[in-house]
Amino acid sequence: MPVLGINIRKISIEKIKGPTAQVEVDLTPKIKELRLGEIRTPSGRVNGIEVLFEYTITYKPDVARAFIEGLVFYTPKNKEDTDKILDTWENENKVDPYLFAEVVNAITNEIMPTLMSLSKQLRLPYPIPLPRVNVSAKRE
Template structure:
């Protein structure tokens, strides 16, 4: 697994209204890669270089009842170590990632951040960002 760990550095959620709106509420999640830089991590086998990925994960409700963001960084080790400089050079020139790396990083961030968003939504009495399974009784 190329992603070794995640470090959350900032969590903010602001609730705009105390009145619950009626009707449909939409929740928009926006992951964003802010920066890539060379990083180093200590493993049992010694120090190894990797890529530190600085990210933000924004959540926005429509109508505007709340908004928030989670920021942090994670350590990414490319499958081939010789690709390390190539990935960083491409980021410096074009601010773009390989689609496979982007998908892997965003999926990892989403997996780590979703439980935190669920807890924050529960504590602040906001709708969840993913649907919760419900049991329905069917009449025969």
């Protein structure tokens, strides 16, 4: 797995007013910066990419807003790709699509339980829809 760790630095959620009948929730992940990083593991030091991110959750109409900021430590499958990814970011401010997908999925998996709990406590709609069971009218 290319994501070795996630460090959440800031979580902010604010309820502005009570929800209305129809509320849309928009999740917006954003990569702020990529930089060379290093972590220490029991087997030694590992070089990789530190991905600084922002994750914004907006509600329409404006009933609440949430903001998460943090850092993800990402290690490409090939160590040679580290320099290539960082050079692309430095020269063009573009993120490799595979890196973006891995990072956003890891962040979402990490923060969604917290967001669900906070949404419940603030009596806000959940940021993602919950599965529902439907009973069909047809009986045999």
